[in-house]
Each structure stands twice: as C-alpha cells, then as structure tokens.
Amino acid sequence: MTKEVKIGLIGITALAMLIFGINYLKGINMFQSANYYYVEYTNINGLAGSSPVFANGYKVGTVRSINYNYAKPGHVTVEVEVDKEMRIPKGSAGELVTEMLGTVKMNLLLNFHSTEYYQPGDTLPGKTNAGLMGAAEEKLVPQIEQMLPKMDSILHSLNKILADPALGATLHNAEKLTANLDVATRQLNILMQKDFPQLTGKLNTIADNFLVISDNLKGIDYASTFNKVDSTLYNVQMLTEKLNRKDNSIGLLFNDPALYQNLSATTANAATLLEDLKAHPKRYVHFSLFGKKDK
Template sequence: MKAFNKEVKIALVAIVGVIILFFGMNFLKGLNIFSSTDDYYIQFHDISGLSASSPIYADGYKVGTVKSVIYDYSGKEDPRVVVGIDRDMRIPIGSTAVIESDMMGNVKVNLLLANNPRERVMPGETILGDVDAGALGKAAQMLPAIENMLPKLDSILSSLNTLLADPALAQSLHNVQTVTENLTVSSAQLNTLMKTLNKGVPTMMAKADGVLDNTNRLTSNLADLDLATTKQQVDQTIANVKLLTDRLNSNEGTLGKLMNDPTMYNNMNSTMRSADSLLIDLRQHPKRYVHFSVFGKKDK
C-alpha cells in the first residue's frame, strides 16, 4: 500500500510537471490556453520570417498570435498562416494583414481594418496579407539610387580637391580678408560720422522748431485777416474799373467822345496842326508878333 502511494505521488508529480511545462512553453510562445480565440487564415506570398507565437496587432493593440504556418511544398499555393484572434475582435470584410519588421529583426502582423461596419470576416475564413519591408526595405530600395550617385560624388570630390589646390583660391581668401578689413575701417568712419550728425541734431531740431514757429505765426496772421472785407473791396474795385470801361466805350464824357467820336479827334488834330504852324511862323518871323522900337517906328 505504501509502495502504491509512493508510485501514485510520483505519477501525480510527473503529470503536474508536464502540465506546467506545457503551459510554460505556450506562455513563452505568447499563447494563452485559457483565452477565448477564433482561428483565421492569412495568406501571404512571402511570410518574411513569420513564425508561430508572432504577435498580431490592430491599431497598435495586440489582439492575437500566430498559431502555425502552413507551407505548400508543391508551390501551387501561397503560404497560409493560422492565427488566433480574440473572439471579441470584429474584422470587417476588406481588411488586410501586413507583415512588419523593426530594426531589431522582430516580426509582427498588423491588421489593417477596413471601414465596413455591416459585413465581417467569419472565423475560419482567409484574410489577404502582404509584406511591409519597413525602414530596411526602404533602405534597400534606395541602394540602386545611391550606387548611381557614387560616381557623381567621386567626380564632385575630385573637382573640390582641384579647387582647393588652386592658388587662386588662397588669393581670393586673402582678398576677402582685405575687403573685410576695409569694411571694418569704413564702419568705424561711419560710426564717427553718425556721432557728428547726432551732435548736430539738437541744433537742427532747434532750427526746425523756429521754422515751425514762423509757420504757425504766418498761419495765425492769415487766420486773423478779414477775408470778407478784403473780398468786398476787391469786388468794389472791379466794379469801378468796369464802370470806367463802360464810360470809355460810350459817347458820354470827354474821353468817351475822344475815343469814339472821330470829329472831335479831327478837330483836335487840326488845332494841333494850326498851333504847330503858328509856332513855326513865330519862330521864323518873330517881328510880326512882337514890336520893339526905340524911336517908335513901325517895321512894315
């Protein structure tokens, strides 16, 4: 009886050890035996190192793990992956799966959920998958372009070395230094000039204030003028000039008759000619008009 009890205990310990080993291995693989999951299939052209226990994410949250990989050795069908996804996870029809790998070589599956709230992928159905090469894949795609650029870079470096070895470059740098020194001297002179101008600014401002005062005084004087009276006087003067002009144009008055009546002009012209003839005759025969005689004798 004691031997039987000992054998039973050894068997129980072995069974418990196997159970613990089973659950431990599944735990290390990322599989949870007690979780309620549904199995789906994902079909890839290339699984890119995907293996059992690889995690499956949706919107950055882990929703399941890879259970196994089914590979067709005949090559007639693409590899398929059996995945266990949480039973509460609803996968819309049109969703796809992408294999992604990071810089450390860790591989995972990312579900790209479609926007289809009415129809869903049922457990046991197949989801189409693809491979996202990630940063390493993008770098690999850039390698041909980089290889094409290497000869150009070599040519550029050679040209740069030739340019650096040219003595003209050193002379140009020396000229640049000279120009910089001249600019420094010019800046110092400009500063001196600005200081001089700053000293003269108060005097200029005082003169400007005087000009403004004179302007204000002139403005005040203009404001004090009686513009209405001045305008009235100007209007009166213009009226008088107009009255004078009307009289000159009419036959009234001496000036009007002189300007408009030709008879008066002719009479005056005749009188002037008679006066001129009289003056000429008086100059030539003064004795006819003035008599001087000591003895009282007349000159005939």
C-alpha cells in the first residue's frame, strides 16, 4: 500500500469520525435506523435544528433540517427523524412549545383513536403553543399597555410634587420636628435618670407609711371602741330625756314657763335699775373726800 493511499484512508476515517461526532453532538445516531417525516408550519417560533422531538414526554426523535417552502410562500417545512418503531397515527400533529428560557421543542400530539398511520415521508400538520411565555404575553402585555398611561400620569404628578416648594418646607419642618423630638427624648432620659428615682423613693416612703398605718389600724380594738361609743350615745340619750322631763331641777329649769317669766322680769327690772343708776347716780352713792358737812 502506497503512502498516498494510507494518507487518503486516514483522511476519510478522520472525516467520517468528524461527521459522526458532529451528528452525535446533535443527538443523531447514525447507526440506528429511523423514519423521516415532515411537519409544516407558518411560524416555527425559533425552532432550531437538532431540537428534540417528544411524544408523551419521551424523546422519540430529532429535528434534522428546517427549510423554507418556496412552493408555498409563508410556510416552513421541518424534517423530523423519529425511531423506526415509532408509528404516527393519522390525525396527529406536531406542536411547537416555547419553554421558559425561550427554547423551542416539538411535541407529537398522537391521535390514538385512529387505526391508520402516516407513511415515512408524509407531511404532518403543525401547531404552535407559546407556553407560559406566550400566555404571559397574551395576558400581561395588554394589561401593561393599559397601565402605561396611568404610570405616565403618576410620574407626571410625582414630578409636580417634587418640584413644589412646599415639599421642601415640609421636609424642613419635619427635620425641625425630628430635632425637637430628639431634644425631648434626651430631656426625658435625664428626667428618668435623676428625678424619677427620687420620685420612686418618695412613693416607696409613702407606701411604707401606709403599711405602718395599716398595721396600727389592725391593732385597734374596734369592738371595745364601738361599745364605748354606744355607751356615750346612750348617756347622751338619757341626758336628753331628763332635760325634757320636769321631775328634776334641770328639767324644771328648761321646761317651767314661770321660771322663764320670772327670769325675764328680773332681767327687765335690772335693766331699769341700771338706767336709773346712770340717770341719777347721787340717789345711790354718797361720797366725799373731806367727810360729811353738817347742815
């Protein structure tokens, strides 16, 4: 074998290994028999070659190629390689699903009610499913579009508020109020540290005095005290009854009208005597420094 033949065989082997490695990285098994089908779409939503093909969540094939169908403008034909044992019932479709990260995969929606099957090389109808991202786009985007004018109005109002000089004055007043609160807090802390302990000590002293008074009150014989009070009240009652009766001298003094009249007459006579004494003192008093003269 010549040197040139060896170099050629090595080159062919290297090329075959390169092709096999590239296909292996794409998920294509060149040593496994497969059937080829075509799926037609109007929008492939970013489907890429070598993307996996699933049926009931299980990988059954790979996307081999994607070609624009120039015979039917607006349509894209996707060539799909599936396992040879995989039989696709008629009425099935290839659905493109967009995942959260933006990748697109193909799901074969199999029609298990059909007893007829597509033949390798047949074309299946295609469907698109935007998935969670599409649902979010369909529902959230219109709401966001409705919110944008409101957000613009809110931002405009916020700018007006921020540009209002009254806001600066309000912030200045708030700063002053905060400073006053800080001063009040420090004064309250001083009060709590100095005056409050003294007040607490006085309150404790008052409480101790109340305890002493309470102990003293506990030592009082209330029964004996109330007995003495009852005895005193009884004596007062007896005295009052005697004063109201006429069978004793004090009762006669308070209840005899004749005695009252005599006292009134005596008082009147004494008053008349005093008036006459003031008017004619010589009738009652004879007094001389040199003795009585002979007449």
